[in-house]
Amino acid sequence: MNIINIEHIAKIYQVGSEEVHALRDVSLRIDKGEYVAIMGPSGSGKSTLMNIIGCLDTPTKGLYDFKGVNVSEMSDNELAAIRNREIGFVFQTFNLLPRSDALHNVELPLIYAGVPAHVRKERARLALEQVGLADRIHHKPNELSGGQRQRVAIARALVTDPAIILADEPTGNLDTKTGEDIMALFNEIYEQGNTIILVTHEEYIAEHAERIIRIRDGLIEKDEKVLNRYVPQKNGASKT
Numbered sequence: 644m645n646i647i648n649i650e651h652i653a654k655i656y657q658v659g660s661e662e663v664h665a666l667r668d669v670s671l672r673i674d675k676g677e678y679v680a681i682m683g684p685s686g687s688g689k690s691t692l693m694n695i696i697g698c699l700d701t702p703t704k705g706l707y708d709f710k711g712v713n714v715s716e717m718s719d720n721e722l723a724a725i726r727n728r729e730i731g732f733v734f735q736t737f738n739l740l741p742r743s744d745a746l747h748n749v750e751l752p753l754i755y756a757g758v759p760a761h762v763r764k765e766r767a768r769l770a771l772e773q774v775g776l777a778d779r780i781h782h783k784p785n786e787l788s789g790g791q792r793q794r795v796a797i798a799r800a801l802v803t804d805p806a807i808i809l810a811d812e813p814t815g816n817l818d819t820k821t822g823e824d825i826m827a828l829f830n831e832i833y834e835q836g837n838t839i840i841l842v843t844h845e846e847y848i849a850e851h852a853e854r855i856i857r858i859r860d861g862l863i864e865k866d867e868k869v870l871n872r873y874v875p876q877k878n879g880a881s882k883t
Contacts, residue, residue, distance in 0.1 A: 646806055646838060647673040647696060652705030652715075653861075654691050665691040666702070667861035673840065675806075678833045680841045680849035683858035690811075692858060693842045697730055697809045698722040710806060727755050731800030731808045735815035737792045739784045745771055746780040749799045756803065763802075770798035774828060790821035797828060807838045814848060826851050827875035851875065 654666040666688045673679055683689035694700040695707060698714055701722070707715045714725060726732075739748045746767050753763035771780050774794040784792050793813060800808050810829070814822030830851065833839050841852055849855050850873040857865040 644675040645672055646675050646710055647671070648706070648708040649695075650706040650708075652695065652702035652707060654688075654695065654700070655703045664861050666695075669705075669858075669861070669863055671856060671863065671866065673807075673838065675838055676836055677854060678829075678839045678841070678852045680843055680852035680855045681858060682843060682846070682849050682855055683864075684844065687858045688861040689842055689858045691861075693809065693811060693840075696807075696840060697732065698725045727752055728803060729806040731803065731805040733793070733796050733800050733808065733810040733813045735812040737784070737796045737816075739792060739795060741784050744781045744783050745776060745787070745795045745798075748784075748795055749802050751799060752803045766802055767798070770802040771795070773801065774798045788821070789817050790824055793817065793821075793825050794828065797825075797832070801832070801837075807840055808832065809840050809842075811842045812844070813841070814843075814845075822848075823875055830875055847873065 649669060649671050652666060652669050653664065656663045656665060669692060681689050681692060691700070695702055698709070701717070702715055705715065706713060709725065710729065714722065717725070740751070746764065749767040749770050750763045753766060758766070768780060771777060774797050776791060776794050776798065779787060779791060784795070787795065813829070814825055817825060826848065829839060829841070839852070841848070843849050850869060852869060853872055854866070854868050856863060
């Protein structure tokens with residue numbers, strides 16, 4: 644089933660008297676259950692594309708259809724509702740509330756959605772259990788390692804049962820071993836049927852996905868299946 648359908652979108656920013664064409668003419672489709680990496684050098688437009696996919700921004704022109712709904716011309720409030728209900732975000736910098744414990748951080752999207760307290764606490768607890776942090780639910784971010792903080796962020800992304808998980812450089816602030824553990828967790832989430840869109844500039848991270856979309860100068864340079872996908876294992880890794 645098609646979740647994302649983007650047709651001929653462009654994004655133009657006005658910087659003083661100059662027009663900056665961040666995206667020029669981008670078309671792509673992403674199906675339910677796909678694991679897609681978006682790659683490109685700095686200034687390529689990949690972050691702009693991620694912001695549009697994540698309903699953080701809207702295109703200057705073109706169509707963005709999300710689950711059969713045209714979100715290209717939605718209001719800010721409508722976009723916020725889509726983000727909270729349908730998109731789970733994972734950021735390089737974790738974006739956790741420093742004075743709140745893991746459970747409350749994971750609860751946040753459910754609080755915004757008006758879910759009753761007893762329901763959201765149980766869902767948050769289950770999400771933390773899913774990412775291997777059942778024994779850390781009352782720890783604050785400064786009491787957790789970088790990898791554990793990213794797991795909290797992933798649990799927060801999962802707690803609303805979103806249509807897509809959108810991860811922006813999710814291993815960027817982690818050492819290699821911890822980053823590999825996080826990518827192993829993403830692989831488990833993917834194998835459970837979730838749709839993952841991963842934005843990265845690292846080739847070896849992109850190779851964990853089943854498909855790589857390469858962006859350059861605001862255009863899709865290449866869109867290809869990964870023939871030998873890198874599948875991390877708990878005791879190592881393998882190619883498939």
